[in-house]
Amino acid sequence: MVQASLKAKRDGVGYRTKVPRNVNMENLQNGYLFSEISRCKLQHIEKFPNAKLISLGVGDTTEPLPDIIASSMAEYALALSTPEGYRGYGPEQGYEALRKAIAESFYKDISVKDTEIFVTDGSQCDITRLQLVLGANVTIAVQDPSYPVYQDSSIIIGQAGNYKDEALKCRNIEYMRCSPQNNFFPDLDTTSRADIIFFCSPNNPTGHAATRKQLEKLVEFARNNGSIIIFDSAYASYILDDSPRSIFEIPGAREVAIEVSSFSKLAGFTGVRLGWTVVPEELLFSNGFPVRNDFDRIVCTCFSGASNIAQAGGLACLSSEGLKATESMVQYYMENARILVDTFTSLGLEVYGGANAPYVWVRFPGSKSWDVFSEILEKTHIITAPGSGFGAGGEEFLRISAYGNRKCILEASRRLGSFFS
Amino acid sequence: MSLLQHLSTSISSSSSAFLVHSNFNSRTKNVSLQAKRNGICKCVAAVPKESQTAYKTNVSRNGNLAKLQAGYLFPEIGRRRAAHLLKYPDAQVISLGIGDTTEPIPEVITSAMGKRSEELSTLEGYSGYGAEQGEKSLRAAIASTFYSNLGIEDDDIFVSDGAKCDISRLQVVFGADVTMAVQDPSYPAYVDSSVIMGQTGQFQKDVLKFESIEYMKCTPENGFFPDLSGVSRTDIIFFCSPNNPTGAAATREQLTQLVKFAKDNGSIIVYDSAYAMYMSEDNPRSIFEIPGAKEVAIETSSFSKYAGFTGVRLGWTVVPKELLFSDGFPVAKDFNRIVCTCFNGASNIAQAGGLACLSPEGLKAMHEVIGFYKENTDIIVETFNSLGFNVYGGKNAPYVWVHFPGRSSWDVFSEILEKTHVVTTPGSGFGPAGEGFVRVSAFGHRSNILEACKRFKQLYK
Numbered sequence: 001m002v003q004a005s006l007k008a009k010r011d012g013v014g015y016r017t018k019v020p021r022n023v024n025m026e027n028l029q030n031g032y033l034f035s036e037i038s039r040c041k042l043q044h045i046e047k048f049p050n051a052k053l054i055s056l057g058v059g060d061t062t063e064p065l066p067d068i069i070a071s072s073m074a075e076y077a078l079a080l081s082t083p084e085g086y087r088g089y090g091p092e093q094g095y096e097a098l099r100k101a102i103a104e105s106f107y108k109d110i111s112v113k114d115t116e117i118f119v120t121d122g123s124q125c126d127i128t129r130l131q132l133v134l135g136a137n138v139t140i141a142v143q144d145p146s147y148p149v150y151q152d153s154s155i156i157i158g159q160a161g162n163y164k165d166e167a168l169k170c171r172n173i174e175y176m177r178c179s180p181q182n183n184f185f186p187d188l189d190t191t192s193r194a195d196i197i198f199f200c201s202p203n204n205p206t207g208h209a210a211t212r213k214q215l216e217k218l219v220e221f222a223r224n225n226g227s228i229i230i231f232d233s234a235y236a237s238y239i240l241d242d243s244p245r246s247i248f249e250i251p252g253a254r255e256v257a258i259e260v261s262s263f264s265k266l267a268g269f270t271g272v273r274l275g276w277t278v279v280p281e282e283l284l285f286s287n288g289f290p291v292r293n294d295f296d297r298i299v300c301t302c303f304s305g306a307s308n309i310a311q312a313g314g315l316a317c318l319s320s321e322g323l324k325a326t327e328s329m330v331q332y333y334m335e336n337a338r339i340l341v342d343t344f345t346s347l348g349l350e351v352y353g354g355a356n357a358p359y360v361w362v363r364f365p366g367s368k369s370w371d372v373f374s375e376i377l378e379k380t381h382i383i384t385a386p387g388s389g390f391g392a393g394g395e396e397f398l399r400i401s402a403y404g405n406r407k408c409i410l411e412a413s414r415r416l417g418s419f420f421s
Numbered sequence: 422m423s424l425l426q427h428l429s430t431s432i433s434s435s436s437s438a439f440l441v442h443s444n445f446n447s448r449t450k451n452v453s454l455q456a457k458r459n460g461i462c463k464c465v466a467a468v469p470k471e472s473q474t475a476y477k478t479n480v481s482r483n484g485n486l487a488k489l490q491a492g493y494l495f496p497e498i499g500r501r502r503a504a505h506l507l508k509y510p511d512a513q514v515i516s517l518g519i520g521d522t523t524e525p526i527p528e529v530i531t532s533a534m535g536k537r538s539e540e541l542s543t544l545e546g547y548s549g550y551g552a553e554q555g556e557k558s559l560r561a562a563i564a565s566t567f568y569s570n571l572g573i574e575d576d577d578i579f580v581s582d583g584a585k586c587d588i589s590r591l592q593v594v595f596g597a598d599v600t601m602a603v604q605d606p607s608y609p610a611y612v613d614s615s616v617i618m619g620q621t622g623q624f625q626k627d628v629l630k631f632e633s634i635e636y637m638k639c640t641p642e643n644g645f646f647p648d649l650s651g652v653s654r655t656d657i658i659f660f661c662s663p664n665n666p667t668g669a670a671a672t673r674e675q676l677t678q679l680v681k682f683a684k685d686n687g688s689i690i691v692y693d694s695a696y697a698m699y700m701s702e703d704n705p706r707s708i709f710e711i712p713g714a715k716e717v718a719i720e721t722s723s724f725s726k727y728a729g730f731t732g733v734r735l736g737w738t739v740v741p742k743e744l745l746f747s748d749g750f751p752v753a754k755d756f757n758r759i760v761c762t763c764f765n766g767a768s769n770i771a772q773a774g775g776l777a778c779l780s781p782e783g784l785k786a787m788h789e790v791i792g793f794y795k796e797n798t799d800i801i802v803e804t805f806n807s808l809g810f811n812v813y814g815g816k817n818a819p820y821v822w823v824h825f826p827g828r829s830s831w832d833v834f835s836e837i838l839e840k841t842h843v844v845t846t847p848g849s850g851f852g853p854a855g856e857g858f859v860r861v862s863a864f865g866h867r868s869n870i871l872e873a874c875k876r877f878k879q880l881y882k
Contacts, residue, residue, distance in 0.1 A: 014743055015684075017683075018747050019595070019656040019687065019689050020599070020748070021746035021750050022595060022599075023598070032758065032761045032762050035761050060549035060550045062547070064544055064546070065542045071538070072423050073538035075423040075535075076425055076426060077531050077534035077770065078532065078535045079422045079423060079426050079531075080526045080534075081527065081532075083525055084422060085422045085525070086526065088522045088523060088732050089732055090732050092496070095425060097424070098425070121734075121765070122765050124762075124765045125765060128593070128763035128764075132593075134480075135483030138480060138483075156759070157593075158596070158597065268547070270550045270765075271541075271551050271769035272541070272768055273765060273766070282475065283478070284478060285480055285481060287481070289482045297486060297492065297493065298617070301493045301585075301613045301614060302585070302586065302588075302614060303585070303586055304582070304585050307582070307768040309771065310770070312423045312426075313538075315423075
């Protein structure tokens with residue numbers, strides 16, 4: 001029986017169900033960007049098994065967790081074997097202690113309540129949960145370029161319509177170009193209204209941190225249009241100047257914005273899985289229904305809460321010792337970013353980002369970003385991320401991640417220096 | 422114990438209190454709700470008065486969410502429990518409602534998670550993003566432990582943070598334009614996720630069913646297996662065995678019928694096997710034991726009820742390569758895309774725990790804990806039997822399904838809660854055919870189970 005079906009599989013002749021494939025899935029043109037990059041990486045390793053590959057593509061943290069955080073999680077895990085320490089289902093919204101600590105650590109002077117905070121397994125997952133709340137009948141706007149998940153999740157849920165051109169722009173999505181020419185902040189006067197505005201600051205991939213004035217404009221724009229901003233602040237801890245770290249620093253934002261954030265880049269939790277989303281009480285749908293109630297319903301029905309061990313780690317991150325330790329890690333990566341910025345600048349290339357975010361955004365005028373990606377990979381064995389993977393506005397650009405061991409970053413800089421000179 | 426354990430109590434599921442502290446009191450008003458005449462418990466949040474003058478965005482609320490009649494069932498139970506505690510602060514409330522594991526996790530498993538946690542603070546041991554589908558070693562261990570000789574390969578397995586989450590991910594794969602069938606009664610996440618996705622029409626109050634969902638009645642009269650000759654074709658069929666809430670385990674013959682039904686109709690079965698290890702009898706533990714199932718079925722399962730991982734969060738879903746949409750496109754490819762775009766993998770620490778669960782020592786330890794809960798189940802079954810009730814389930818699952826003919830299940834729930842301070846789950850929360858039944862969960866400390874049974878005996882003697 002097994003042999004027959006495997007043979008049928010190989011022959012491409014197989015029983016088909018009568019279940020139609022989801023049209024939205026068909027609308028996804030390519031594989032997910034970072035899966036594609038991983039695929040290229042594996043192919044390259046096969047081709048050059050002895051090459052010392054340096055990964056500055058996927059923004060994956062590399063430095064070990066601070067002891068206090070790791071040992072807190074270990075302690076919590078071991079205690080699960082004891083009657084006093086065992087915990088079953090936690091509240092789907094996250095343990096109150098952690099929600100309170102998040103409110104205290106990140107929203108102290110801007111009055112976000114712990115009851116407005118939902119602890120989760122990360123922003124990527126939260127974006128889809130938000131899309132489930134919003135449904136297929138809303139329109140979205142995204143920055144161009146932007147983190148691919150906003151557009152991809154929008155296509156998946158059925159908001160985006162199909163592609164209208166080869167630049168992979170969706171019919172129903174409003175693209176807000178962010179380029180050096182407009183200081184990486186969209187011209188809102190020429191932006192059409194959309195129900196939902198995805199905005200990431202500090203930005204992935206450009207590294208730009210929006211100024212207070214820019215965010216005030218954004219909040220005003222949302223307010224005038226009755227739109228909801230989904231503000232992605234996953235990299236807020238990387239801000240070195242006094243750019244706002246939360247959309248809620250802007251007056252009026254509570255009535256127009258949701259904020260999504262993460263422990264991934266803050267604490268190296270990319271594998272541990274922990275994040276949070278803030279949905280203010282004042283945020284209402286057009287019929288007056290609180291958005292928070294619907295998000296809570298999704299969280300209770302489509303999710304069962306973040307791992308309790310990860311939550312224990314989160315709490316340790318937000319202790320004073322934990323905050324100090326994670327701050328050190330962030331500074332380490334930002335020093336990497338500085339080194340990369342210096343390298344590219346000294347080569348005479350146009351460099352952006354790297355000042356408030358762990359991403360360096362380099363421009364190669366007139367080029368196709370996948371070509372630059374391939375050339376760099378082939379000749380220097382360095383993986384980067386092609387800008388067009390983040391949107392048409394990313395063509396000509398390459399994103400270089402500053403996540404890496406210092407030695408790797410220095411080696412990468414050396415190789416890039418040789419290659420470009 | 423870590424700080425978090427100190428700061429969180431085991432009177433958990435504080436989701437019951439989560440929305441209470443807000444400015445508006447959409448839910449607090451309803452905590453002492455009496456069951457309505459037609460048996461529905463309506464806890465719909467009304468538009469609060471304050472918001473009528475407050476700023477509103479111009480974003481329309483998702484009509485699908487408006488179709489949901491009340492909160493998700495288990496937070497509702499949590500709310501009732503919390504309200505009861507407020508009313509009787511000295512009562513020793515025993516929770517046999519939400520199926521939440523209570524016994525500590527075996528050390529072989531937690532020590533692996535402790536070790537992995539510590540390793541994350543070392544250069545050699547640190548890992549960042551894992552494969553979204555799960556660590557290779559864990560996928561392999563799941564395949565060999567549960568699916569050996571069934572032709573399921575490592576890469577047919579997708580590790581996740583739990584079956585409930587996987588159900589929604591599967592719904593995202595399927596989209597709004599498919600029809601679905603569920604057992605009646607069934608685990609509420611199947612229906613609720615279907616409503617959220619937009620697959621259903623409106624809720625029909627006269628029959629307590631959503632339009633366009635095919636409800637497959639499972640009652641004592643049909644041995645808790647639907648009469649498939651009376652079931653209309655749907656694209657997707659949700660089937661749970663051993664069943665939550667009835668405890669019924671489908672036989673090989675029944676599952677063969679089900680697979681044939683799916684094949685004849687070109688349907689896809691989503692088979693929930695989260696309680697398979699609770700089986701005492703010889704029934705199939707996996708749908709893939711049935712020939713031909715790989716072409717028609719997906720299986721979802723979980724470490725929650727095997728390893729006490731309800732808070733740790735770990736499960737898996739099997740999508741065979743042979744499972745194809747009508748255009749020939751492999752379902753696994755779309756599931757993979759969702760897993761990569763809408764998810765980022767289960768926590769690496771939880772996965773280390775999962776691997777330890779599937780070691781010989783871990784399996785032995787899990788069997789012991791499962792055995793403990795099964796003994797609890799026996800005690801509860803015996804109690805209700807001795808009181809003259811018709812009792813179902815309990816043999817192959819940690820749930821006891823007790824019949825209260827002619828009575829509203831929310832009334833019985835309230836009566837039991839009020840008079841014995843024991844929380845159960847009203848059968849109608851699982852579907853209209855659950856009316857007249859109450860689900861008693863067997864997860865609990867032995868002393869609590871014994872005490873609860875003592876109280877049941879007093880109430881119903």
